[in-house]
Amino acid sequence: xxxxxxxxxxxxxDDALLILDTAxxxxxxxxxxxxxxxxxxxxxxxxxxxxxxxxxxxxxEAAAKRLSADVINxxxxxxxxxxxxxxxxxxxxxxxxGADAVVIRHGASGAPHRLAHSxxxxxxxxxxxxxxxxxxxxxxxDAFTMRRHLGxxxxxxxxxxxxxxxxxxxxxxxxxxxTLGAEVTLVAPPTLLPVGVETxxxxxxYDLDSALDKCDAVMMLRVQxxxxxxxxxxxxxxxxxxxxxxxxxxxxxxxHTIVMHPGPMNRGMEISANVADSARSVIVEQVTNGVAVRxxxxxxLLSGSxxxxxxxxxxxxxxxxxxxxxx
Amino acid sequence: xxxxxxxxxxxxxxxxxxxLLHEGVVADPADAPAGAVRVDGDGLVALPGLVDLxxxxxxxxxxxxxxxxxxxxxxxxxxxxxVHAMANTDPVxxxxxxxxxxxxLGQAAGYCDVRPVGAVTLGLRGERLAELGAMxxxxxxxxxxxxDGVCVSDAVLMRRALEYVKAFDGVIAQHAxxxxxxxxxxxxxxxxxxxxGMRGWPAVAEEAIIARDxxxxxxxxxxxxxxxxxxxxxxxxxxxAKSKGWNVTAEVTPHHLLLTxxxxxxYDPIYxxxxxxxxxxxxxxxRAGLADGxxxxxxxxxxxxxxEDKECEWAAAAMGMLGLETALSAVQMAMVDTGLLDxxxxxxxxxxRPAQIGRLDAHGQRLExxxxxxxxxxxxxxxxxxxxxxxASLSRNTPFAGMELPGTVVATFLRGRPTVLDGKxx
Numbered sequence: 001x002x003x004x005x006x007x008x009x010x011x012x013x014d015d016a017l018l019i020l021d022t023a024x025x026x027x028x029x030x031x032x033x034x035x036x037x038x039x040x041x042x043x044x045x046x047x048x049x050x051x052x053x054x055x056x057x058x059x060x061e062a063a064a065k066r067l068s069a070d071v072i073n074x075x076x077x078x079x080x081x082x083x084x085x086x087x088x089x090x091x092x093x094x095x096x097x098g099a100d101a102v103v104i105r106h107g108a109s110g111a112p113h114r115l116a117h118s119x120x121x122x123x124x125x126x127x128x129x130x131x132x133x134x135x136x137x138x139x140x141x142d143a144f145t146m147r148r149h150l151g152x153x154x155x156x157x158x159x160x161x162x163x164x165x166x167x168x169x170x171x172x173x174x175x176x177x178x179t180l181g182a183e184v185t186l187v188a189p190p191t192l193l194p195v196g197v198e199t200x201x202x203x204x205x206y207d208l209d210s211a212l213d214k215c216d217a218v219m220m221l222r223v224q225x226x227x228x229x230x231x232x233x234x235x236x237x238x239x240x241x242x243x244x245x246x247x248x249x250x251x252x253x254x255x256h257t258i259v260m261h262p263g264p265m266n267r268g269m270e271i272s273a274n275v276a277d278s279a280r281s282v283i284v285e286q287v288t289n290g291v292a293v294r295x296x297x298x299x300x301l302l303s304g305s306x307x308x309x310x311x312x313x314x315x316x317x318x319x320x321x322x323x324x325x326x327x
Numbered sequence: 328x329x330x331x332x333x334x335x336x337x338x339x340x341x342x343x344x345x346x347l348l349h350e351g352v353v354a355d356p357a358d359a360p361a362g363a364v365r366v367d368g369d370g371l372v373a374l375p376g377l378v379d380l381x382x383x384x385x386x387x388x389x390x391x392x393x394x395x396x397x398x399x400x401x402x403x404x405x406x407x408x409x410v411h412a413m414a415n416t417d418p419v420x421x422x423x424x425x426x427x428x429x430x431x432l433g434q435a436a437g438y439c440d441v442r443p444v445g446a447v448t449l450g451l452r453g454e455r456l457a458e459l460g461a462m463x464x465x466x467x468x469x470x471x472x473x474x475d476g477v478c479v480s481d482a483v484l485m486r487r488a489l490e491y492v493k494a495f496d497g498v499i500a501q502h503a504x505x506x507x508x509x510x511x512x513x514x515x516x517x518x519x520x521x522x523x524g525m526r527g528w529p530a531v532a533e534e535a536i537i538a539r540d541x542x543x544x545x546x547x548x549x550x551x552x553x554x555x556x557x558x559x560x561x562x563x564x565x566x567x568a569k570s571k572g573w574n575v576t577a578e579v580t581p582h583h584l585l586l587t588x589x590x591x592x593x594y595d596p597i598y599x600x601x602x603x604x605x606x607x608x609x610x611x612x613x614r615a616g617l618a619d620g621x622x623x624x625x626x627x628x629x630x631x632x633x634x635e636d637k638e639c640e641w642a643a644a645a646m647g648m649l650g651l652e653t654a655l656s657a658v659q660m661a662m663v664d665t666g667l668l669d670x671x672x673x674x675x676x677x678x679x680r681p682a683q684i685g686r687l688d689a690h691g692q693r694l695e696x697x698x699x700x701x702x703x704x705x706x707x708x709x710x711x712x713x714x715x716x717x718x719a720s721l722s723r724n725t726p727f728a729g730m731e732l733p734g735t736v737v738a739t740f741l742r743g744r745p746t747v748l749d750g751k752x753x
Contacts, residue, residue: 087640108642109513109524110594117593118638131642133524171524195527196518 001300004116004125008136008176016179019296020144026299027292029066039303040069046099048074048090049128050106055263056128056138059287060103063294069302072097087111091120099123101302109133124301132166138262139172141293142219143180145286149258150216154181159211161187161243162221162270163232165194169262170221174202187211189243191232208243212252219260220245220270240269250275258282328743332359336368336704338694340670346373348700351743355696366748370708371737374674376408376439376701377655378681378690380471380500380578381554381626383647384410384441386432387425388417393631393721395432395441398651400719401629403438403746405651406703406736409682409690410439410629414446415476421446421457423465430467438746442685445469447488447499451477456488463495470686473500475554476601478536480506485540489549496686498550498576501540503561504602508532513642515588515603523591525641528603530558537561541568541575552684553577555628557602559612566621576684578626579613581657582648582726586610590726596637596644597726600630617676618667624681627654631722649725652718656732659707664733670707689742700743709735719752 001018002010011019029035045064047057057073064071076090087106094102101124104112109131116125129135143153150156158177164170164186177184178201185203186193197204205211212218223239233239240246245259250272253259259271259281267273276283330349337343345356346368379402385393395412402410412429414420420429426443433441445462449455451474462469472492479485479501488499509532514520516527537553541564544551553565556577568575582600587607590598598604616622630647637644658677662668668676682691692698712731715723739747746753 086635086638087643088638106640108640110642111640113594114640117595131524132526168524171522194521195516195529196521199518200522 003301005136005297005301006113006116006125006127007134008139008172008179011136011176011179013179016140016143016176019140019293019300020147022300023140023144023289023292023296026295027289030288030292036066036068038068039299040064040067043069043100043302044072044098045069045101045103045298046072046074046094046097048076048094048102048104050076050104050111051129053105053129055287056105059290060128060294062291064298066291067295067299069298072099087114088118088120091115095121095123101126101298103128105129107131126297126301129168131168133168134172135168136172136176137290137294137297138169139176140297141286141290142173142260142262143176144289144293145260145282146217146258149282153177156182156216157185157214158182158217158219159185159187159215160219160221161208161245163192163223163227164188164197164221165192166224166227167221173219174200178202185211185215187243189233209249212249214254215257217258217260218245218253222262222264223266223270236269244270244272245275246272247274250278260286262286330360330363331366331740331743331745332356332363333366333368333373333704336371336373337670338373339674340372343368346694346702348702348740348743352700353694353696353698366704366738368704371704371706372670373694374406374670374703374705375678375691375694376703376739376741377406377677378685378687379407379410379627379629379651380552380624380681380685381475381628382410382412382651383415383628383630384412384429385631386416387428391721392633395429396436397719397721398629398631399433399436399438399441400752401651403739403741404719404736404752405653406655406705406739407651408439408701408703408739408741409442409687410651411442411444411471411685413475414444414473415451419446419450420444421449423458423461426462426467426469427465439741440687440690442471442687443467443469444475444500445472447472447474447479448484453477453479453481453484456484456491459488459491459497460495463497470495470497471500471552471684472497473502473554475500475502478502478504478506480536482539482543486543486547489544489551490547493549498552498684500552500554501536502554503533503536503540505532505535513599514591515605517588517606519588519591523594525591530560530605533558533602534560534564537564541565541573544575545571545573550574551576555580555583555602555626556613556616556622557583557605557609559609562612562616562621566616569621576623576680577621578624578681579617579622580628581625581650581654581661583613584610584617584661585657586726594641596639596641597648597724597728599641599644599646600648601646614661614665614667617662618672623684624676625654625658626681627651631720632724633722637724647724649718649720649722652720653713653725653727653732655705655736656711656734657727659734660732663707700740702740703736704738705734706737707734709733711735
């Protein structure tokens with residue numbers, strides 16, 4: 001593992017598999033009566049959230065607490081500039097408080113990168129979503145969920161549908177899934193695919209129907225309401241007709257295909273209520289898996305002397321601690 | 328005033344000869360007075376003092392970032408003897424009063440001639456013309472007008488401005504940026520912006536305005552100057568406009584000749600600038616355009632910003648880079664050391680042509696007897712590592728920090744008086 005988790009693209013295949021395997025061991029903890037490990041006792045994890053995201057924050061909070069870390073939630077809502085305090089001063093404050101890891105959610109792309117590389121803090125930095133850039137732990141929990149249902153991802157076909165242009169989830173997934181050997185197809189109206197997407201390790205399509213036949217997982221992205229007023233597509237109804245996963249399209253999916261969504265969903269827009277609630281929807285399970293994956297990330301970044309490539313024993317070590325905790 | 332006899336200097340890179348600066352003008356070395364100060368010009372190249380068409384001096388309004396005094400010191404250290412101070416100050420330089428203030432501050436500082444640029448529209452708001460005639464007639468004798476930082480995007484207003492300045496031989500320097508195509512834009516739109524998740528500034532937003540304005544300038548028969556050209560497509564459009572015989576000139580910045588949008592991957596806003604750093608294909612086209620004269624000149628777009636406006640996340644940071652003290656080195660690196668321009672070419676692109684565009688009589692002249700003694704001496708063999716703390720600017724936002732650049736300014740003379748000697752401000 002590297003010192004920070006800023007981008008899915010920074011993870012080698014071995015890094016990613018180590019996180020996913022570790023998460024698999026940690027997930028079993030969720031089924032035990034005592035859900036806590038002593039691993040990060042005495043370590044401090046700061047959740048630094050410049051944007052509201054209750055889902056992601058409580059997921060990281062639960063992950064840190066289950067590893068016995070002290071958790072400080074720092075809500076710096078609104079832009080640092082409009083509120084007067086700069087990112088630098090906030091970072092220096094956290095450093096002075098002795099944060100071992102900073103989990104940062106920020107509206108500006110690259111803010112976690114800036115925090116990690118500016119010399120303002122010595123702590124590990126975990127990107128919990130930055131602007132329209134990346135959200136690597138979301139991609140990890142998505143990959144984790146797919147692995148549970150589909151096995152190893154080599155050669156698996158994953159279709160990601162929606163507002164790729166503004167989606168940090170899509171960026172992180174495209175990079176991570178390619179690293180794990182999956183075949184990714186991004187489906188969106190041309191207005192919502194980024195310039196230069198042809199250089200990404202993915203296929204693209206403007207036609208959802210043609211991308212559904214053989215896919216093993218289909219991931220629907222949230223469409224923000226503000227996109228409708230900026231001429232990205234004519235209307236919500238037209239978007240839904242052309243790019244929504246409705247009951248008719250759901251019928252055509254192969255039997256084993258799972259349906260995913262990073263949440264929060266617009267039911268009736270990008271996904272119908274029936275599909276969201278169907279047995280093949282793993283949307284709620286994604287949330288559960290999120291805690292395990294974030295535990296694995298914090299564990300691998302923080303436990304002991306930073307586990308590097310020479311120290312691949314992280315997984316088995318955590319296994320023995322699970323035994324201790326439940327003994 | 329002392330006379331200066333520079334011995335064995337290569338004028339415009341030619342054969343070594345002596346150069347006498349006496350009583351404010353270039354004079355015959357044979358007439359050197361007995362007390363003339365001797366300067367060893369061995370290995371140095373003499374060029375006419377550089378002229379910058381595009382400098383932000385920040386005064387009045389942001390004296391924490393730069394003042395006319397500090398900015399003109401930086402200019403002198405960079406080899407400049409004249410700079411054009413952009414109008415986007417606070418208050419905006421849109422009245423005779425403000426441009427005269429800036430002009431007088433430049434005279435008082437005495438490090439270079441500071442020629443104010445007047446705003447095209449009141450408050451840079453793009454609604455109605457500023458009093459262009461009053462600024463032209465003022466002590467500052469403004470000839471270059473620009474809303475730089477903002478595009479004069481209204482086609483009618485642009486047309487009227489181009490027409491109006493014909494009365495006093497003015498030129499409109501356009502910041503070509505279609506506003507709707509660049510709302511919230513952070514960097515060049517392309518594969519890099521897509522991966523970094525940053526809002527793109529597409530080349531077409533620059534090129535569409537350039538195409539329109541070339542047609543407008545031709546239609547009304549006026550002078551148009553394009554600021555900080557940054558794309559390959561823009562170079563082609565300007566080449567086309569010039570082939571028609573239209574009176575269109577253009578500038579390119581040193582940073583667009585050297586740096587690319589790949590640097591944004593650091594998310595370090597030291598590389599955030601408007602127009603943004605583009606691709607290596609654009610860099611190649613800009614160099615070729617400057618070499619063949621399609622692009623008339625190099626202009627720094629020297630844009631000082633205080634530390635806090637760069638020491639933050641990219642989206643919150645100010646746009647702009649320092650340029651005055653590194654321009655000549657950057658041009659040597661991009662153009663001379665690559666064989667694209669010789670030193671005579673550098674003199675043409677950094678002094679002669681910008682002086683013509685700005686209508687500066689005493690600058691950009693041949694270094695022949697009788698010419699104003701505005702001279703820079705360069706040591707092309709020097710190599711220096713750029714240290715922002717050594718800058719004369721009040722700001723530190725140079726994108727070349729830590730980089731090794733070729734060439735250094737040894738001396739700058741303004742009307743025969745050294746503003747820089749032995750590399751030090753006088």
